[in-house]
Amino acid sequence: MTITENKTTNVIGTRLLRREDPPLLTGEAKFTNDLNIPGALHLAVLRSPFAHAKIKSINVSAALKIAGVVAVYTGKDLQTTWASPMPCAWPVTTDMKNPAHYPLAIDKVNYVGDGVAAVLATNETASRDALDAIDVEYEALQAVVDLEDALSDKNIIHKDLGTNKSYTWPLLVEETPGCVEEAFKKAKYKVKERYVQQRLIPMAMEPRAIAAVPQPFGGDITLYSATQIPHILKVMTALTLGIPEHQVRVVAPSVGGGFGSKLNVYAEELLCMALARKHNAPVRWVEERSENAQATIQGRGQIQHIELAADEKGKITAVRVRIIGDMGAYLQLVTPGVPILGAFLYAGVYDIPKAYDFSCTSVFTNLTPTDAYRGAGRPEATYAIESAIEALAREMKIDSFELRKRNYIKKEQFPYTAFSGLVYDSGDHLSAAEKAAKLTDIAGVRAQQKKQNVPGATKLLGVGMTSYFEMCGLAPSRVLASLNYSAGGWEAATVRVLPTNKVQVITGTSPHGQGHETSWAMIAAEKLGVAPEDVDVLHSDTAISALGLDTYGSRSLPVGGVAIAMACDKVIEKAKTIAAHQLECAAEDLQFVGGTFSVKGSPDRALPLAAIAFGAFTAHNLPEGCEPNLEAQVSYDPPNFSWPFGTHMCVVEVDTETGAVEILKYIAVDDCGNQINPLIVEGQVHGGVVQGIAQALFEEAVYDSDGNLKTSTLAEYLVPAACDVPPITTAHTTTPSPTNQLGVKGIGEAGTIGAAPTVINAIIDALSSLGVKSMAMPASPQTVWKTIQAARGGKK
Amino acid sequence: MIPAAFDYKRASSAAEAISLVGQYGSDAKFLAGGHSLLPLMKLRLAQPAMLIDIGRVKDLSYIKDAGKHIAIGALTRHMDVETSKVLHEHAPLLSHAAAHVGDSQVRHRGTIGGSIAHADPASDLPATTLALGATYVVQGPKGQREIAAAKFFKGFLESDLAADEMLVEIRVPKMQGAGWSFQKFNRRAQDWAIVGVAAWRRKNEAGVALVNMGSTPILATSVAGALAKGASVGDAAALASNEADPQSDLNASTEYRKHLASVLVRRALEDASK
Secondary structure (H helix, E strand, C coil): CCCCCCCCCCCCCCCCCCCCHHHHHHCCCCEHHHCCCCCCEEEEEEECCCCCEEEEEEECHHHHCCCCEEEEEEHHHHHHHCCCCCCCCCCCCCCCCCCCCCCCCCCEECCCCCEEEEEEECCHHHHHHHHHHCEEEEEECCCCCCHHHHHHCCCCCCHHHCCCEEEEEEEEEECCCCHHHHHHHHCCEEEEEEEEEEEECCCCCCCCEEEEEECCCCCCEEEEECCCCHHHHHHHHHHHHCCCHHHEEEECCECCCCCCCCCCCCHHHHHHHHHHHHHCCCEEEECCHHHHHHHCCEEEEEEEEEEEEECCCCCEEEEEEEEEEEEECCCCCCCCHHHHHHHHHCCCCECCCCEEEEEEEEEECCCCCECCCCCCCHHHHHHHHHHHHHHHHHHHCCCHHHHHHHHECCHHHCCEECCCCCEECCCCHHHHHHHHHHHHCHHHHHHHHHHHCCCCCCEEEEEEEEEEECCECCCCHHHHHHCCCCCCCCEEEEEEECCCCCEEEEECCCCCCCCHHHHHHHHHHHHHCCCHHHEEEECCECCCCCCCCCCCCCCHHHHHHHHHHHHHHHHHHHHHHHHHHHHCCCHHHEEEECCEEEECCEEEEEEEHHHHHHHHHHCCCCCCCCCCCEEEEEEECCCCCECCEEEEEEEEEEECCCCCEEEEEEEEEEECECCCCHHHHHHHHHHHHHHHHHHHHHCCCCECCCCCECCCCCCCCCCCCHHHCCCEEEEECCCCCCCCCCCECCCCCHHHHHHHHHHHHHHHHHHHHHCCCCCCCCCCHHHHHHHHHHHCCCCC | CCCCCCEEEECCCHHHHHHHHHHHHHHEEEECCCCCHHHHHHCCCCCCCEEEECCCCCCCCCEEECCCEEEEECCCEHHHHHHCHHHHHHCHHHHHHHCCCCCHHHHHHCEHHHHHHHCCCCCHHHHHHHHCCCEEEEEECCEEEEEEHHHHEEECCEECCCCCCEEEEEEEECCCCCEEEEEEECCCCCCCCCEEEEEEEECCEEEEEEECCCCCCEECHHHHHHHHCCCCHHHHHCCCCCCCCCCCCCCCCHHHHHHHHHHHHHHHHHHHCC
């Protein structure tokens, strides 16, 4: 047996190439729809073409005659199959209204795309042909599409609830009663702004795909799904189907992106499982792109009203926010919680007194349900405060960077207890902002702008900026309890050193593009003094990784990665007792460096971890009471959120004749504390920035007044490609988090949070000489052109 | 993304393709590069009962110098139009426009004949060949006939092609050193133009055609007419939409499209005058 010699490692912080990439790039990686499952029946879902209608009758007889069609089910047929409606895990208030939501609609459809019937066929073509052969008689009802209309309750969607309002969630923090109102009365400067966060379609490159495979006997079932949340899905599907949880195994094979859209329990997952059990055969389904647009959750969808009060120096003295949140037709897994995740961030990175008045009212509409989408509540909040501070700077006629400087929470104030009681772990906003300004060459750009933006010019330069705080790795669990979230915020890890000194890391995180296999191997390699390639990372299969809370909300590293480091520590502790026993010394006399235990002061008395691993396996010579094998498990509940931050800046040129916006420069300075792998950090920032630019310039789920989605293909829903976005300059500052041993914070959502307001602020800056003070998203050429026309009062 | 059932025949010559389409009538569709037809079929917006695959018809993929004009076989791929030395020399506007069709994958599959026969007003090559005064050669059961581009486009996705006819050649007059410009205005590089302009200019003579400004590609004859009478570029460009009848869609209202057309025609003429 060969035992690899330990290398001294210095792995953390290196730009190790992602081990995930070769199989992904060569097509060897297997996604759910690539799995070869003999005998599988194909599910197809008939979807409502009406946003709001009663189902009068469904005739499936013609569909059943198509060769290959095995069965067709309606919502009524399956009504007794479900032990409970589909789950919503975040009842944000005790009186929250939550309409019963079943995998197939029973007598009424509530959005275009709502499932009406399920076809099972021996092949995909027959299942698709059968959809055309099902005859449904609908009685169309007026659709509720507009948020303010919904709020008026003129037309109530879920009659049994008696209202379209799902909940109102207030957060009023006042040093003394009435101090917010007082601050507004006394304010030297005030701004009152309204912003619309358009609905976005997450559009993961891999659509959703599912295969439910019943085991031959015993009643167990394996669910393969393109999901971000195998662990949560296991619990939730068991509860919804009323089957014992231990009989459900969930596997997420390679998953091609999620951005929150695969953080859910979907009708099709439940249909595949229920019908696989009913037919005792595997049932599989893959989503079409237009189904992905209509029947997978959408993101954003808020109307925001924000008011700032400020004193003569521009110091913010109070913040007031009113939001209407668009829930869509039903509450999905965490739908109601999304606006609440932003509720704490409407003061952004600024030092404000306890004078904060936030309230969110969320309403149902006859549109696709919304839920968490990259950033979930935090991009919306950041957009509002970072746009409002620009408005305040315009009001005061001072430079907005100068105004930010007057309000930033200062470096020496950290850890900083905010108005909300939350503690911001660490930060240095000014340094990040100054670095961004330097990389932008702000002085040079302003000089060029002066030269270029002269009366009559048709190409106008603008600079935009955003300083953000991200709130991620939501924990500890008791804080989540105070927000009425139904699950915890911990993460589990197991680290096992095999007899040959190869290492298995088992994580409860569930990567779908983030590179966890690479990063987690790096953490274990650094800790244990082994080579990263000797560390295998196992995940996303509940039979292997039994415990976990999955991947979303930039939680994987600050919670799951830290859990791995802690499990490594436990392994090292155990190994140390074995080393001490075998070297005949006291454990406290040992040091562990580069994968080797040695007696302090006598380096010749040493044992490599490899020898201890093998010794723990043979168990021939272990200390009294020491169990064989080298393995440790940790469930880690962090003491606090992690608070990444940074400043983004960009320079745009606006063509006033056409309204076209070109981003000339984009600078992202992000601080996520210590970086495990800078290459992966930069990749996350790049992807996030592009998604933020997409919200600013390209993407919108457009509905007509009847609730029809007008952007259901990639020809209309404008996901930008590489050639449509600018080169991105990434840089960082490093302010380690004091709350975890790795000093890390999450980075998955930061780019998205920073980018949209940065771009919009730049466009407004470019057009400010024309009198433009606001810009709707997406700032399409037509929108920009019309805004310019309006500012000019119709004059060309 | 699964089309309705259809039958499939492969033709090895233009004559065979025409005989097949005669046999199956209006239920049949020619399949060339497939980049317009197949997406429509996958969305079940088109459900032809018979596909006649002309993708392997020999001798319809060529670019030849025919003296006064360049002859381009209907099955010539966009990529070949884009990179042709003959076209670079004699009809650079066309090869430049071909480089703006879709993305690289589309340009390796899609054909110039397919694009023109599909008669999509939002496509780049119908308008470009229209601006250049091209002639299309079509073949039917009774032999070949020539149709001027200006008479070919009849309505949205409708052309002068009879059901049993096939476009076989595009004849583009040599540009003889005329200045030219192609302006494609869109939100993403791979998209169809919101508005596009193909233009050439030689002294007071000009050809200007518009992409996506009506139910067919539009020949902006008022612009050319004004220039011929000595109008300034700006004044001529203001007439850009005289022959157009643009739709409103998610990207552009009728009013905005007309405005864009004037701006882009002006820029195209300025560019072509350099």
